[in-house]
Amino acid sequence: MVFGFEHKMNFCCLYEKRSSGILFLIEFLLCITVITTPFTTALRRDAVVLLQVKSSQLQDPDGRLSDWKLSAPNSPCSWTAILCDNKTNAVVSIQVPSFGILGNFPSDFCRIQTLRTLDLSDNYLGGTVSSEALSLCSQLNFLNLSSNLFVGNLPELRTAFADLTTFDLSLNNFTGEIHRSYGFQLPKLQVLRLLSNFLNGSIPGFISNLTELTRLEIASNLFSPSPLPADIGRLTKLENLWFPGSNITGVIPESIGNLTSLTNLDLSYNSLTGKIPESLGSLSSVVQIELYGNNLSGEIPDVFANLTSLVNFDASQNNLNGKIPESLTGLALETLNLNDNNLEGAIPQNLALNEKLSLLRLFNNRLSGHLPENLGMNSGLNEFDVSGNFLDGPLPPNLCLKKQLEILILFNNNFSGSIPDSYGECSSLTRVRISNNKLSGVIPPNFWGFSGLDMLEISKNNFEGVIPPTVSNARELTEFLVADNNFNGPVPGEICVLEKLAVVDLSRNQFSGDLPSCMTKLSKLLKLDVQGNHITGQIPTDLTAAWPDLTDLDLSGNQISGTIPSELGGLPVLTYLDLSDNLLTGVIPDNLSKLKLNKFNVSNNRLEGRVPPSFDKGWFVSSLLGNPGLCSPDLKPFPSCNKRRATSMILVGILSGLSAILVISLLWLVIKSRKLNLFRSKSKRSWKMTSFQRLWFNQDDILAFLNKDNLIATGGSGQVYRAVLKNGQIVAVKRLWEANRGPESEEVFYSEVETLGRIRHDCIVKLLFSCSGADFRVLVYEFVENGSLGDVLHGEKGGVLLDWPRRFKIAMGAAQGLAYLHHDCVPAIIHRDVKSNNILLDEEFRPKVADFGLAKSLLKDMEEGSEMSKVAGSYGYIAPEYGYTMKITEKSDVYSFGVVLLELITGKRPVDPYFGESKDIVKWVTEVASSIPEQGGANESVGICDEFLDQIIDPRMKPSTSEMQEIKVVLNVALQCVSSLPLSRPSMRRVVELLKDKSRTRSK
Incomplete structure (x- = not known):
């Protein structure tokens, strides 16, 4: 330009003063032309740059930038996402967050010298960001590339970004270390966000050089174990220090107390050790302190009195001990989380004076004494959990005074007395768990029926009285657990309207009368347990369609009469059935053979007739005893179902003798070939067998295949054999390592039996049969023809x-x-x-x-x-x-x-020598990504580029x-x-x- 803008305006003013009429008009138009032509040229040049970038480096599938046209009035300042200076009309800002654009890093945007803000966040941009490309943007004040698909090493800063205040590369796939240039080329940086990438190396000490920082967020990366910089306190302007899950080790530096501007301190989910530093008491501006999920020890220092802005404090899941400091509980906290530590002593009384407290979690400690009497009187508590302590005494009567309490969890303590009447007005409750205490008395009627209540667990106390009709109001209830109390009277029919009930446990009370027949309307029921009551009447018969998801049914220890309905055999997923200790009569229905039961017990009733063949096994004897009318062809101690004739006795004797000779001969041959060495010391009477499907084989058919000729796999928990049965069926037999190798074997066995026995899914292997003895554990699965994915990918x-x-x-x-x-x-x-x-x-x-x-x-x-x-x-x-x-x-x-x-x-395998020393597949993939050079061109794939895939696929x-x-x-x-x-x-x-x-x- 020949003239500056102000000089041009002065020039025009002179013409205005000297001229008049037509001459003035001509001269004025000439003046305007002189002024605007350079600016028009500059804007047109910027518009051309923008259009070139859009056409060569970006794709706009949603058409959000469709108005980028030279023909548009006042272009490019009128274009979407473009902001110009009000005085100079120069392009100063490009902001396209969440526009759905694709492509590579559009560094040519930065060729617009007046550009100060570039926001490309939350798009589908990919490829690498090279140091050279980034250097073009050194004039920016604000650069945001977050929430994209960039890969490769974090770019080096090869030139000073003298005016950059915000630099956000978070939520991408960047790898490599944080380069030293980040500590020296960003003198005015206020916001640095590198979180949620794949950065490795240690947390660099030179971060402390960025003394203008207000936000430092570099968490959720793959950092190697490293401490916080000892001089982190140099960042005195820091407001947000966000380092959760950053593999930080060592102690919290004392210098952290110098961060007097800090409002959020989050060091959660790391490996910090040592004590909480007393210098924390100097963080006068702090609003939130998150220290949970570490290995901090020692006492919580009593230094919080001056932290008047503190709202949330969480030091849960550590190894802290000692008492809860009163300077902490005396603050106007909204949330206090100290659960899962070793804290002891009483809960400070001043906690009840807090007018802001909404969430208190102190569970799993060693706290003792009474709860502060006035808890809840001054604040609207929302969640209150002190379970797993040694607390005693009465419950605070005003805990729900503000009608905001939703979660009340007190289980595993020694609370006594009754539930205060005021709790019957706590209509905000959604979850109540107060089991295993010493509470007693009659529960307020309305406490049973809050409309939003989804879980009521009051088991193992000394409550008494009847369940009132108000329970029908709890329409959201899914779990109703009242076992081990002194409740009496009938089971109320109002329970039948609670259509979402999945678990009902009324066991070990004094309930009497018949079970309401309408309980068959509870179609989502998974478990029903009423054992140990005085229930009479008969078992409902219309069950098959009523309880399609029922897995556990326990009616034992009552006075239930009538016959066992054959419809029980139609419950498709029932695995636990206990009808023992009742007054049941008639026969055991053959239809029960359809069930795949982990537990079956009908002992101590008045059943009669022949034991069905599927239960005529030695391991069912204890489940059948106490029914004098039952008989079995050969199951002892039950009498034979047929009258024995003398000739039959002789024949049986002869056959028994021959059988004994044959068995002895077979045993000698088998022992000689070492095929049954696992049975040398134990007899079949010590076996425990359970079937989960309808089977055409028994344990003898299976055990004959446990030899090296049929071995197909060996793992950490045992060996797997292939067995071809007489009917041609192929099964896989897993023999776990013998019990004398340690208690883990038994744990593994019962874990598999318990887990697989109740699972029904096409993508989970079926467990058919289990057999256990003192020296062996055997599981029989469906045989899966092609072996394991590992074999197919990495084996022959x-x-x-x-x-x-x-x-x-x-x-x-x-x-x-x-x-x-x-x-x-x-x-x-x-x-x-x-x-x-x-x-x-x-x-x-x-x-x-x-x-x-x-x-x-x-x-x-x-x-x-x-x-x-x-x-x-x-x-x-x-x-x-x-x-x-x-x-x-x-x-x-x-x-x-x-x-x-x-x-x-x-x-490739998860750990492969190909990756190099101390590297697994995750680290290898991220390092390959970091080695890909910058990609260019309009047609380059975004996010994960083809060259990256070519190297790993x-x-x-x-x-x-x-x-x-x-x-x-x-x-x-x-x-x-x-x-x-x-x-x-x-x-x-x-x-x-x-x-x-x-x-x-x-x-x-």
Whole structure:
């Protein structure tokens, strides 16, 4: 330009003063032309740059940028996502968040020298971001590339970004270490977000150089174990320090107390040790402190008095001891989480003065004494959980005064007295668990019938009285657990309107009268237990359609009369049936043979007639005793069903003698060939056998195959044999390692029996039969023709499974099986050893999840604690958090399944010498991604580029172009599953949804 803008305006003003009439008009138009022509040229140049980038580096499938046209008035300042300076009309901002655009990093946007803001977040941009391309953007104030599909090493900053205040690369697939340039080339940086990538290396100490930072968020990466920088306190302007799940070790530095501007401190899910530093008491601005899921020890320092802004404090799941400091409970906290520690002493009384407290979790400690009497009087409590302590005394009468309490959990304490009448007005309650205390008296009538209540667990107390009709108002109730009390009177018919009931446990009370016949309307019932009462009447007959999901039925220890309905045999999933200690008469229906029962007991009744052949086995004797009218052809001690004639006796004697000789001869031959050495010391009477399907064989047919000629696999829990039965059926027989090798064998056996015995899913292997003795444990499964996925991928059968459609079919089926375990089983089941060797393939390559030796229900996790005494899982499949928490969740299965997906894509084992020393498949895939150079061109695939796939994909597959797109989808799912932070992993139900959506050509 010849003139600056102000000089041009002055020039025009002079013409205005000197001219008049037509001469003035001509001169004024000339003036305007002189002024606007350079700006028009600049804007047109910027518009050309924008259009070139759009056409060569981006795709806009949703047409969000369709108004980018030179012909548009005032272009490009009128275009969508473009912001110009009000005074100069220069382009200063490009913001396209969540526009659905595809392509590579559009670095040419930064050739617009006036550009200060570039927001490309939440799109489908991929490929690498090279240091050279990033250097073009050094003039920016704001750069946001988050929530895209970028891969490769985190780019180096080769030039100073002198004015950059916000730099957000989070939620991508960047790898490598954080380069030293980040500590020296960003002098004005206020926001640095690198979270949820695949960054490795240690947390760098030079982060402390960024003294202008207000937000530092680099969590959820693959950092190696490393401490927080000792001089982290230099970041005095820091407001948000967000490091959950960052593999941080060592102690919390004392210098953290210098972060006086800090509002959020999150160091959760790490491996921090040592004490909570007293300098925490200097964080005068802090609003939230999250320290849960570490290994912190010692006492909580009594230094919180000045933290008047603190709203949320969570130091749960550590090893803290001592008392709860009064300076902490005296604050106006909204949430206080100190559960799963070793805290002791009384709960401070000043907690009751808090007017803000809504959530209090103190469960699983060693707290004692009474609850503060005035708890709830001043604050609207929403969740209150003090279970698993040594607390005693009465319940606070005002706990629900504000009518906001939804969750009340007090189980496993020593509370006494009655439930206060005021609790009968607590209509906000949705979950009540107060079992295993010393509470007594009559429960307020309205307490039974809150409209939003979904769980009522009041077992193992001394409550009395009747269940009132008000229970009919609890229409959301799914679990009704009142066992081990002194309730009396009839079971109210009003319970029949609670259509969502799944579990009803009325056992060990004083209930009397008939069971309401309308209970057959409870179509979602899974478990009904009324044992140990005074129930009379008969068992309902119309059951088959009424209870299609019933697995457990226990009516034992009552005065129930009449016959056993044959309709019980039509319950499709019933596995537990106990009718013992009643007044039942008639015969045992043959129809019960259809059931696959883990537990069957009809002892101590008045049954008569012949024992059905399916129950005429030695291991059922104890379940049949106490019925003098029962008979059996040869089952002792029951009398024979036929009158014996003298000739028959002689014949039987002769046959018995011959049989004895034959048996002795056979035993001698078998022992000589070592085929039955496991029975040398024990007789059949010590065996325990259970069948889960209708079978055409017995234990003798199976045990003959337990020799080396039929051995097909050996694993950590036992050996697997192939058995061909007389009718041609092929089964797989798993003999677990002998009990004298340690208690684990018995644990594994009963885990598999308990788990598989109640599972019904096409993608989970069927357990047919179990047999156990003092020295052996045997499980019989359906035989799966093609062996395991591990065998097919990595063994001699490696040439069989080459094409992608088969691999995807296996991925989908295995995901559905695991989703069933996690989401459809009640309680949910964690497999804990998901791997390719535990996914079996039938003749059509349909997968079946197998080997439940380490399986554990989430219910047991809650009851027993989730820490493991032995390694759960297999090397290469174990989620990283297990190494420092020793805790297993369903997200651990998700991680292992992600590794299986990587196996299917790459054809490589989880741990392979090909990867290099100390590397597994997850680390190898991320490192390959980091080695891909920047891709260019308008047609380059986004997210996961073809060059990346070419380096990792199994060369035996040779996928088509469309299959390559499917593989990209599955690879993205795999990368989500193997996220280092459990919270970032999808649920297995979500994994199934993502895999079903394989037709998409891109995936986030």
